[in-house]
Amino acid sequence: MGPNPKMRKEFFDSTRSSPFPDEVLERVLSLLKSHKDLSPEIVARRFPRVKSVTLKGKPRFSDFNLVPENWGADVHPWLVVFAAKYPFLEELRLKRMAVSDESLEFLAINFPNFKVLSLLSCDGFSTDGLAAIATHCKNLTQLDIHENGIDDKSGSWLSCFPENFTSLEVLNFANLNTDVNFDALERLVSRCKSLKVLKASKSISLEHLQRLLVCAPQLIELGTGSLMPELTACQYAQLENAFNQLKNLSTLSGLWEASAPYLPVLYPACTNLTFLNLSYAFLQSHELESLLCQCPHLRRLWVLDTVGDKGLEAVGSNCPLLEELRVFPADPFDEEVIHGVTEAGFLAVSYGCRRLHYVLYFCRQMTNAAVATIVQNCPDFTHFRLCIMNPGQPDYVTNEPMDEAFGAVVRTCTKLQRLSVSGLLTDLTFEYIGQYAKNLETLSVAFAGSSDRGMQCMLEGCPKLRKLEIRDCPFGNAALLSGLEKYESMRSLWMSACNVTMNGCRLLAREMPRLNVEVMKDDGSDDSQADKVYVYRSVVGPRRDAPPCVLTLSGL
Amino acid sequence: MEENTRCFNMASAHKTQKASEDKKLELRLGPPGETFLGYKTNPSNHGAKRVLQHPVGAKTSEGNWFTDSEEKQCKKFSCYEEEAEKVLSFPWLSSSLRSSTFHREAQKELQKPEPSFLQSSEVEELQYPDKMACSTPASASFPATTDGTDSCHKRCALAPVVGWPPIRSFRKNIASSSISKMVPELPNKTPKEGSSLNPDSFRNDLFVKINMEGVPIGRKINLKAYDSYDKLSVAIDELFRGFLPAQRETGDPMSESKMDEAKENESSVSGSREYTLVYEDNEGDRVLVGDVPWHMFVSTARRLRVLKSTEKVSVGVNKQEKTPLSGAIEL
Numbered sequence: 001m002g003p004n005p006k007m008r009k010e011f012f013d014s015t016r017s018s019p020f021p022d023e024v025l026e027r028v029l030s031l032l033k034s035h036k037d038l039s040p041e042i043v044a045r046r047f048p049r050v051k052s053v054t055l056k057g058k059p060r061f062s063d064f065n066l067v068p069e070n071w072g073a074d075v076h077p078w079l080v081v082f083a084a085k086y087p088f089l090e091e092l093r094l095k096r097m098a099v100s101d102e103s104l105e106f107l108a109i110n111f112p113n114f115k116v117l118s119l120l121s122c123d124g125f126s127t128d129g130l131a132a133i134a135t136h137c138k139n140l141t142q143l144d145i146h147e148n149g150i151d152d153k154s155g156s157w158l159s160c161f162p163e164n165f166t167s168l169e170v171l172n173f174a175n176l177n178t179d180v181n182f183d184a185l186e187r188l189v190s191r192c193k194s195l196k197v198l199k200a201s202k203s204i205s206l207e208h209l210q211r212l213l214v215c216a217p218q219l220i221e222l223g224t225g226s227l228m229p230e231l232t233a234c235q236y237a238q239l240e241n242a243f244n245q246l247k248n249l250s251t252l253s254g255l256w257e258a259s260a261p262y263l264p265v266l267y268p269a270c271t272n273l274t275f276l277n278l279s280y281a282f283l284q285s286h287e288l289e290s291l292l293c294q295c296p297h298l299r300r301l302w303v304l305d306t307v308g309d310k311g312l313e314a315v316g317s318n319c320p321l322l323e324e325l326r327v328f329p330a331d332p333f334d335e336e337v338i339h340g341v342t343e344a345g346f347l348a349v350s351y352g353c354r355r356l357h358y359v360l361y362f363c364r365q366m367t368n369a370a371v372a373t374i375v376q377n378c379p380d381f382t383h384f385r386l387c388i389m390n391p392g393q394p395d396y397v398t399n400e401p402m403d404e405a406f407g408a409v410v411r412t413c414t415k416l417q418r419l420s421v422s423g424l425l426t427d428l429t430f431e432y433i434g435q436y437a438k439n440l441e442t443l444s445v446a447f448a449g450s451s452d453r454g455m456q457c458m459l460e461g462c463p464k465l466r467k468l469e470i471r472d473c474p475f476g477n478a479a480l481l482s483g484l485e486k487y488e489s490m491r492s493l494w495m496s497a498c499n500v501t502m503n504g505c506r507l508l509a510r511e512m513p514r515l516n517v518e519v520m521k522d523d524g525s526d527d528s529q530a531d532k533v534y535v536y537r538s539v540v541g542p543r544r545d546a547p548p549c550v551l552t553l554s555g556l
Numbered sequence: 557m558e559e560n561t562r563c564f565n566m567a568s569a570h571k572t573q574k575a576s577e578d579k580k581l582e583l584r585l586g587p588p589g590e591t592f593l594g595y596k597t598n599p600s601n602h603g604a605k606r607v608l609q610h611p612v613g614a615k616t617s618e619g620n621w622f623t624d625s626e627e628k629q630c631k632k633f634s635c636y637e638e639e640a641e642k643v644l645s646f647p648w649l650s651s652s653l654r655s656s657t658f659h660r661e662a663q664k665e666l667q668k669p670e671p672s673f674l675q676s677s678e679v680e681e682l683q684y685p686d687k688m689a690c691s692t693p694a695s696a697s698f699p700a701t702t703d704g705t706d707s708c709h710k711r712c713a714l715a716p717v718v719g720w721p722p723i724r725s726f727r728k729n730i731a732s733s734s735i736s737k738m739v740p741e742l743p744n745k746t747p748k749e750g751s752s753l754n755p756d757s758f759r760n761d762l763f764v765k766i767n768m769e770g771v772p773i774g775r776k777i778n779l780k781a782y783d784s785y786d787k788l789s790v791a792i793d794e795l796f797r798g799f800l801p802a803q804r805e806t807g808d809p810m811s812e813s814k815m816d817e818a819k820e821n822e823s824s825v826s827g828s829r830e831y832t833l834v835y836e837d838n839e840g841d842r843v844l845v846g847d848v849p850w851h852m853f854v855s856t857a858r859r860l861r862v863l864k865s866t867e868k869v870s871v872g873v874n875k876q877e878k879t880p881l882s883g884a885i886e887l
Contacts, residue, residue: 061719063722063724064719064720064724065719065725066719147724147726175726328727329721329723332723339776362721362723387721387722391720444722
């Protein structure tokens with residue numbers, strides 16, 4: 001019955017009686033943070049009183065359609081056990097789990113104290129499930145529906161909140177597209193005086209937004225709906241006024257179809273912004289610059305690459321406190337027209353934003369020299385995720401591999417926890433990583449490496465490695481099998497489109513009985529090929545909810 | 557051919573690869589640092605290796621391909637011998653694999669090199685490039701493309717790699733949905749200069765690739781930054797001026813001092829008789845720049861090329877004549 005979530009247990013109600021003071025409990029519990037595959041029964045046995053649960057299910061590459069849809073990670077068995085053992089459960093946060101409407105209804109009905117539901121990158125449910133939550137969860141404070149594969153049937157779920165329901169503090173339905181009943185939403189927002197976070201969907205117009213803001217000037221985080229212009233001058237003035245009332249706003253997102261004439265309406269609300277998410281707004285460099293001038297305290301910025309290198313220069317000039325930057329590609333699959341950002345933009349940011357420690361950067365060209373300079377400027381990177389979008393592309397100036405770039409990253413950034421590599425890379429990159437990346441926990445590798453040695457270097461170095469995900473690399477059985485002991489200290493290994501065979505996987509499973517070795521095969525592939533391999537520790541053996549396309553090789 | 561090397565799903569090559577992987581598995585779960593016999597590196601690496609060996613100038617394909625792997629063959633045989641010996645002493649190797657049969661097999665492998673095996677797999681790979689699912693082709697300035705790549709380019713564009721680039725699906729559609737919306741005129745607000753009022757100009761940038769013959773590194777140029785052919789010519793001069801003397805000297809086009817020299821010395825690229833400026837339009841035709849009205853050019857141009865006029869190049873001046881230029885262009 002056990003799906004494959006990794007469970008991190010969270011805390012006790014300190015008012016309950018317990019033989020230990022809270023500080024002791026916390027210490028013990030943090031040591032018990034479990035990253036092995038567990039079953040609900042084991043969890044319930046080990047942790048007798050739980051208020052809050054976070055479950056993470058599928059491998060991360062399921063976000064990119066590399067994992068079969070019915071792979072597993074069904075939340076329902078967990079809910080059944082929780083209903084029996086933790087009836088006073090208050091918080092449930094799910095990431096990459098399979099969630100059905102039945103499960104949501106079960107949750108809504110069986111947990112009278114339920115307060116917080118967060119669904120991130122989950123799938124299998126529809127807006128009917130949300131309706132059940134809205135209908136039954138009388139004490140709900142947070143409903144956070146984020147980036148899910150949801151069957152968006154209708155917006156009527158929002159009208160299911162009872163008229164006497166007032167406890168909502170967080171409402172995020174940005175993921176959804178169907179129209180909600182705006183009057184119901186307006187009434188809901190009006191009566192929930194503690195509402196701090198409101199992230200609306202695209203269906204909410206500017207006019208609607210103005211009315212909502214008037215009801216909720218206390219908002220700390222706002223996700224607008226569509227900024228598609230359709231206001232009269234008078235309406236524009238009213239909107240400007242509404243934004244002016246938002247004195248406490250620290251996060252601004254949404255901004256779909258943001259266009260130049262309306263951006264200034266946001267300015268009054270920008271003074272205290274620390275997080276600005278423009279990743280749905282097609283902005284040009286000058287529009288971004290004007291906006292950034294209004295945000296002196298910005299720490300986190302997400303943008304589309306439409307802003308170009310010039311826009312990133314503006315970031316460097318205007319955001320001295322910036323800690324996190326994410327640049328997404330507007331047209332990741334459009335090969336005909338070239339635009340976006342280059343190494344120049346990244347360099348410009350690094351000169352101006354010395355506190356930068358988290359970057360996710362999609363680009364179409366990069367050089368070793370630029371990266372070396374960037375990490376010299378910003379040596380405190382903890383998360384360095386660089387995606388040169390054309391697989392196997394070298395330094396476009398020197399035509400050399402990008403080995404030295406990532407060598408510079410791992411040598412200079414001693415606090416590095418997460419790294420994603422790209423571009424043309426030989427085994428040398430992995431020698432560097434193995435040798436220098438002492439704090440690295442998560443490593444993502446695609447279209448890289450020259451031989452098994454590359455993977456071996458990663459497995460033999462990197463003492464803190466937890467998650468290794470590899471795709472389309474020339475690593476075979478020898479590489480896979482060089483990490484036998486290592487896998488027991490890791491959370492998981494993913495390898496797809498590499499050179500691993502079924503025999504190699506069988507050997508791994510035989511040698512390491514405490515690992516689950518799951519193999520997923522592509523249609524039409526050779527019998528001997530192990531197209532996708534997922535390896536993780538388990539104390540319960542093969543999971544029983546694996547579909548036929550997933551074969552678990554177990555040494556048990 | 558460069559685009560071919562970025563085609564990753566090569567079923568047949570994989571098959572032979574996997575068969576050899578299994579063989580290797582039985583014989584040696586060897587120590588790190590060795591490469592496998594007959595290991596066909598990921599096609600991307602083949603392409604990569606060729607890039608490393610031939611950074612500038614023409615790349616013919618087949619000859620180099622074979623040379624590459626012949627060298628590798630020799631290297632691998634010597635590695636292989638060492639490995640077969642080492643493997644027997646590996647402590648955790650289960651005893652069933654240490655049988656005398658196993659040892660015999662290992663000896664056999666050593667004595668019988670299999671060039672025919674390697675040869676055939678290479679041939680297979682070369683025969684299959686058209687059918688392979690390709691990764692999304694290069695959009696960046698990758699050195700020296702031949703016309704052959706353009707056709708693969710088109711084929712490749714139809715079969716992108718699954719899950720690459722690693723973008724969540726909800727992010728993929730924002731481009732199309734945004735561009736398709738009309739932005740209406742505002743009643744009391746003057747649109748700021750440069751802001752868009754129709755879908756085509758929703759974005760004020762229209763960057764297209766521009767390659768100059770003989771220069772391995774392509775550039776990008778924003779057609780919307782100009783409003784006439786004259787201004788475009790000036791811009792193209794600027795872009796490539798620095799390449800001309802630098803090419804002849806050390807081949808380092810990025811050197812700033814050379815760019816300065818160049819500005820003083822060189823005549824314009826696009827105005828000279830030495831070069832011809834052509835573009836590829838949305839129908840794939842090659843057209844002389846200047847043939848059509850400016851706005852039509854901007855809306856249909858997909859790619860620019862600066863060609864040496866001394867080559868016998870006929871472009872599709874009247875569009876009925878679609879002359880393939882593959883023979884004439886050597887980049």
